[in-house]
Amino acid sequence: xxxxxxxxxxxxxxxxxxxxxxxxxxxxxxxxxxxxxxxxxxxxxxxxxxxxxxxxxxxxxxxxxxxxxxxxxxxxxxxxxxxxxxxxxxxxxxxxxxxxxxxxxxxxxxxxxxxxxxxxxxxxxxxxxxxxxxxxxxxxxxxxxxxxxxxxxxxxxxxxxxxxxxxxxxxxxxxxxxxxxxxxxxxxxxxxxxxxxxxxxx
Numbered sequence: 001x002x003x004x005x006x007x008x009x010x011x012x013x014x015x016x017x018x019x020x021x022x023x024x025x026x027x028x029x030x031x032x033x034x035x036x037x038x039x040x041x042x043x044x045x046x047x048x049x050x051x052x053x054x055x056x057x058x059x060x061x062x063x064x065x066x067x068x069x070x071x072x073x074x075x076x077x078x079x080x081x082x083x084x085x086x087x088x089x090x091x092x093x094x095x096x097x098x099x100x101x102x103x104x105x106x107x108x109x110x111x112x113x114x115x116x117x118x119x120x121x122x123x124x125x126x127x128x129x130x131x132x133x134x135x136x137x138x139x140x141x142x143x144x145x146x147x148x149x150x151x152x153x154x155x156x157x158x159x160x161x162x163x164x165x166x167x168x169x170x171x172x173x174x175x176x177x178x179x180x181x182x183x184x185x186x187x188x189x190x191x192x193x194x195x196x197x198x199x200x201x202x
Contacts, residue, residue: 006181018189020161024080024152025197028087029145035088036095037137041125044103053096061093065151069158083152083160090151091144098140102133142201149194153186163189 007014036057043049065086072082106129114128130137156164166186170179 001177001181003181003184006178006185014163014166014185014189017161017163017165017186018193021149021152021163021190021193022197024084024087024155024161025145025149025193028084028148028152029091029141031084031088032091032095032144033141036092036140037099040096040099040103044100050100054100057093057096060089065090065154066157069154073158078159080161082158083155083162086155087148087152091148094140094143094147095137096140098143099133099137102136103129105136106132138201142198145201146194146198149190149197153190163193 039053043053068086068089069082072085076082076085110128110132111124114124119127152160152162153164153167156162156168163186166182166189170182170184170186173179173182
């Protein structure tokens with residue numbers, strides 16, 4: 001069986017898994033963005049708090065994905081919840097780091113000018129600092145998105161959504177006529193999803 005013949009027979013399955021992959025990545029990035037930006041806003045003015053937060057998110061990032069899945073299976077079981085939770089954890093680091101960097105790199109003179117105009121801390125944050133930090137924050141969001149597109153494939157190992165199902169199915173049936181097409185299509189589709197999302201966020 002060739003890749004083209006496999007696609008002719010199962011294009012609907014590939015399309016469904018691709019959409020699942022996109023939804024899972026979108027949900028995880030959305031959760032990580034809300035949480036990451038909120039945490040960064042809470043600590044960016046305090047050097048010690050920034051150091052602690054970065055240590056925490058760096059530590060979370062270094063834990064192997066399968067270790068997370070193993071723990072989460074016991075807590076929430078198999079499926080979407082486990083997969084999205086793990087993806088959100090991995091997306092936190094670049095979002096938190098870039099948000100902190102962006103906010104701390106805002107020109108102090110601009111902040112002082114906003115203060116002189118009578119703006120409160122909240123007004124300065126929402127109307128001055130966050131808009132100026134936006135390009136750096138978006139860069140972190142872009143890195144996080146592309147990063148977890150690949151990690152999302154591992155979620156299929158615990159019955160999660162996405163294109164990883166094709167890869168694991170192919171690996172479990174090595175030697176059969178469909179093994180190579182499944183692995184190839186799953187891998188290429190993940191790369192294409194990553195490239196498309198990167199282009200959109202660029």
